[in-house]
Amino acid sequence: DAGVIQSPRHEVTEMGQEVTLRCKPISGHNSLFWYRQTMMRGLELLIYFNNNVPIDDSGMPEDRFSAKMPNASFSTLKIQPSEPRDSAVYFCASSSTTGFGTEAFFGQGTRLTVV
Amino acid sequence: AQRVTQPEKLLSVFKGAPVELKCNYSYSGSPELFWYVQYSRQRLQLLLRHISRESIKGFTADLNKGETSFHLKKPFAQEEDSAMYYCALLGTGRRALTFGSGTRLQVQP
Numbered sequence: 001d002a003g004v005i006q007s008p009r010h011e012v013t014e015m016g017q018e019v020t021l022r023c024k025p026i027s028g029h030n031s032l033f034w035y036r037q038t039m040m041r042g043l044e045l046l047i048y049f050n051n052n053v054p055i056d057d058s059g060m061p062e063d064r065f066s067a068k069m070p071n072a073s074f075s076t077l078k079i080q081p082s083e084p085r086d087s088a089v090y091f092c093a094s095s096s097t098t099g100f101g102t103e104a105f106f107g108q109g110t111r112l113t114v115v
Numbered sequence: 116a117q118r119v120t121q122p123e124k125l126l127s128v129f130k131g132a133p134v135e136l137k138c139n140y141s142y143s144g145s146p147e148l149f150w151y152v153q154y155s156r157q158r159l160q161l162l163l164r165h166i167s168r169e170s171i172k173g174f175t176a177d178l179n180k181g182e183t184s185f186h187l188k189k190p191f192a193q194e195e196d197s198a199m200y201y202c203a204l205l206g207t208g209r210r211a212l213t214f215g216s217g218t219r220l221q222v223q224p
Contacts, residue, residue, distance in 0.1 A: 003158070042217045048211045055210070
């Protein structure tokens with residue numbers, strides 16, 4: 001398995017444009033997470049899904065952010081309209097409960113720059 | 116509410132010196148604690164977890180429930196240990212990790 005796959009790796013967009021980030025979790029994993037990483041705040045959980053169902057979206061900053069998981073192998077995080085303060089690295093991670101607890105496997109991240 | 120605090124943004128040591136990356140947490144139940152590491156140009160990956168009580172790459176971490184701490188330690192730092200380290204907590208019944216703000220470890224030659 002190639003691990004969690006995110007696309008694009010880098011995205012530069014103008015303020016006001018729509019941005020869509022994509023994630024393919026590890027096959028067989030039933031939980032998927034979206035995190036945002038910034039210098040000031042570190043890693044923040046935005047939303048997570050279990051069996052394709054959103055469980056906790058309390059970390060989503062505002063209505064401009066939305067996430068979907070139409071099936072077990074694909075998820076999107078959309079920002080519409082984008083703002084400069086959305087600039088960050090966005091990580092997707094997936095996990096499956098094991099006997100030793102839950103290890104999350106992370107993608108390479110998408111570096112978003114909104115100008 | 117659950118919270119993870121890593122008080123140091125940057126820790127710089129010389130090769131061969133001992134290292135301790137601090138992590139404190141607040142959680143009312145019995146959490147699982149983890150350390151994740153992000154080397155330059157690599158993805159974030161699990162370093163160790165308190166449940167398995169293992170030593171990985173010479174690093175150890177002991178959960179101190181009295182002090183609500185999970186500090187990461189290594190007796191002799193190596194240059195290849197330079198990376199970003201995140202302490203993380205998993206609350207009872209939850210699947211999503213709560214991360215600290217991270218500590219960048221720089222090991223100088």
